[in-house]
Amino acid sequence: MQETGPAGFYNVPVTKFLVLSVGVCSILAAIMNLKPYFDLQLVPHMTVHHQFWRLLTSQIAFGSSGDVFFGLLLLYNLRVIERQYGSSKYTAFLFISIVVSTLLELGALVAGAQVGFKSIPGGPYALIFSALYQYYRIIPVTYRFRVFGLVINNKLFLYVLAIQVAFSQSCETLTPAICGILSGAMYRTDVGNIKQWRFPIWIQKLTVRFVKPFLVSPPIARSSTTLPSQRPFVAGILPVDNLLSNGLRNRRETNTSTSTRSETASVSAAATEGTSSVREYLDTITGRDVAGSELEPPSPEHTRVLLTMFPDHPRETITRALSSAHNDLNRAVEIMLSTPAPYNEGSSGIVRTLIPPSPPASGSRGERPL
DSSP states (O other), X not given: OOOOSSSTTTTOHHHHHHHHHHHHHHHHHHHTTOGGGGOEEXXXXXXXXXXXXXXXXXXXXXXXXXXXXXXXHHHHHTHHHHHHHOHHHHHHHHHHHHHHHHHHHHHHHHHHGGGTOOEEOSSSHHHHHHHHHHHHHHSOOOOEEEETTEEEETTHHHHHHHHHHHTTTTHHHHHHHHHHHHHHHHHHTTGGGGXXXXXXXXXXXXXXXXXXXXXXXXXXXXXXXXXXXXXXXXXXOHHHHHHHHHHHHHHHHHHTTTOOSOHHHHHHHHHHHHHHHHHHHHHHHHTOOOTTSOOOOOOHHHHHHHHHHOTTSOHHHHHHHHHHTTTOHHHHHHHHHTSOOSOOTTOOSOOOOOOOOOOXXXXXXXXXXX
16 A cells, blocks of 8 residues: 555644544444434435434444444545645645535435435545545556556555445445545536635634644654664674684685594684684784784795785785784785775775795706796
8 A cells, every 4th residue: 555755644633633533433433322323314314304413424423333444544545635735725625525525415315216225324435535536636656566467556455445445335335435536526626716715714723723732743753674784893793703713714624624633633723723813813904913912923025025916005014914824925915905005095906916936946957937
């Protein structure tokens, strides 16, 4: 079902009053067994007993318990009309729709008396379908989808619900629904300039002062549970250590697969070594002081290679990475790739691992490097 605008009754006091009043009156009528007083009949209520007050009561409460839920659900979803019109214009529209649809219902009772149509059940059916016609004309389609080759839009769900309400009691509820559509069409076409009519200013001021404060609803805060939580990276968190230690331990187990140690001893040693290496790796990334740890001195040859590959990094960062990697050039490159540079000017973002050629053996004679 389409959701246009914020959820709840924010900025729709007229819709809130309509939903509450119709719901309370319908429940009280069912509890106190007053449903027969909300039906609209021409004979004998209007012509014999002159119960003209039924013209008003027939619009304020549903006579069917099933229509209470679906009717209030329709009124709630049609609150978007009030947001489009404004509360002042929407109140005038509701009043004009009630007057016009009531006259059309009386004409339908007079015309249908010859074919056995004698009563109209209580409920704001005409009011709902008059607003539904405005919804059809002014609210655009949000999205479309295809079911078994049939293109359907998002407004179909509200129309299906309205059809169920219109045929809930056969022709008795279909008649006020048609009268409501006709009254909505008359208002939309602006017959007699009725779209410009509003309640007097003094009535609007009294309503705003004494009634609206009880109907104002605050906006419902939007939930942020669908947004991913962004947490800062903190060294020393156990899950991160476990994740990195598992990856480095697998790499070390692959490199030492030819070792003659037993399986249990090799796993324990790899785990211990991986944990310590992870600590050193995190110390290098986070910039913590590693001078006090027992690390191997950096190789001058590997230092020159890394200075060539990472010209934006200072020499201290490169030597620290080599010391943490125990002079392993490939691992030092990985550490440097994970270390942010002091500035990124002129960096291309692409680094290739350069393996320097090994020097020729000192014992060979007469051989020249290719």
